[in-house]
Amino acid sequence: NRQQLQQQLDTFLAEQTISGLAVELRPTISLAKICFVFSGQGSQWWAMGRQLYESEPVFTRWIQLIDNEMTKINNGEWRLLEELIEKKNEQESHINDTNIAQPTLFAIQVALTALLVSWNIYPSTIVSHSAGDQAAAFVAGRLTLQEAVRIVYHRSRLQNRNTRQGGRMLAVSMSEEEVKEKLLKGIEHLVCIAVVNSPRSVTLSGDERTIDELQQMLSIFHPNVFKARLRIENAFHSYQMDRFDIEKELLSSLNGIQGLPLKDPKQMFNPKCAEARLYSSVIGGELSNKMPVDAHYWWTNVRQAVRFRDTIASIAQNDNATIFLELSPHPVLATSIRECYESANQQPLILPTLKRKENEQITLLTSLAQLTISPDIWQQYFHTRDISPMIKNEQFFDDFP
Structure with missing residues (x-):
């Protein structure tokens, strides 16, 4: 409204900051230099994603789709939608339990990505951290949705065995x-x-x-x-993951997943996202198309150290990403990325998509305003409010409830 606009203009003139005000004095930034960052467990909170679920059809549809796939594989043991949307307060929530946190985080990250892509925002580079690897691999065209949900379910279920075990x-x-x-x-x-x-x-x-x-x-x-x-x-990521038959069951549960670049566009999250270069903190660098994200890769992801520093250093050296956009319920990697780039004497723009307990639309749109001044994005945001620009693969929804 007029009062809010006046307040933001006064704040801008006073060289101060206020929620919802985005000021970026950089030159126009090429969309080809955006890196999508998928963070791991720790950014979740009990009411994450609810405002976008109520207001953004693309986001809503993907949350529902992933809930449907998760319910198939866990035989109704718990419902993703119940944890994300229906819990009335933090006391009722199980969002910090590993077997709940990781699947709900995956759903939020994929739905956020779908929303950004519906606004014509695509990554040229994708990087992830620990439990964020599944969403990254799916978005990058290495896994079908069914495979990604299968990995998320078994990884989190088995890791949860070690909870409260010293x-x-x-x-x-x-x-x-x-x-x-x-x-x-x-x-x-x-x-x-x-x-x-x-x-x-x-x-x-x-x-x-x-x-x-x-x-x-x-x-x-x-x-x-x-x-x-x-x-x-x-x-x-320690020797404690060697207990409780976690390795044996994970390898068995994920047997048959090839994890190589998908050839059928109909199986991909989005063909254009699949063109992005995928960087892995499992190996500390770019994941070549010949390196599979198969069962053994996911065991390494569980057991070995996360080499995020080396991965960001590789991006700085080889990709020169100018924007890092963290897809998570709350930013947790911005400081680490900034510290990695300080040693390279570079200053990329690092933006959140959501922040804990803050208005989700304002947070996302504030970052969008800083992201680019390209008219293509704003035209897409204001004039195309349906899900068709994002999902052309309608067979994804053949069994949608």
């Missing part, structure tokens, strides 16, 4: 080399490096008691080092 994770603002030298000598069998996010951000994983002792030691001997236990009662 494992925790600790984020530390130190380099990988410092952590190995100052923290892990002699206790490598109890705690390991699970994630290397940036040149000065590492996550440790392993025995809960040892994690507690490390946190106390850091407080005493390195008080200026940031450290925080993750709100996850599990030890992902």
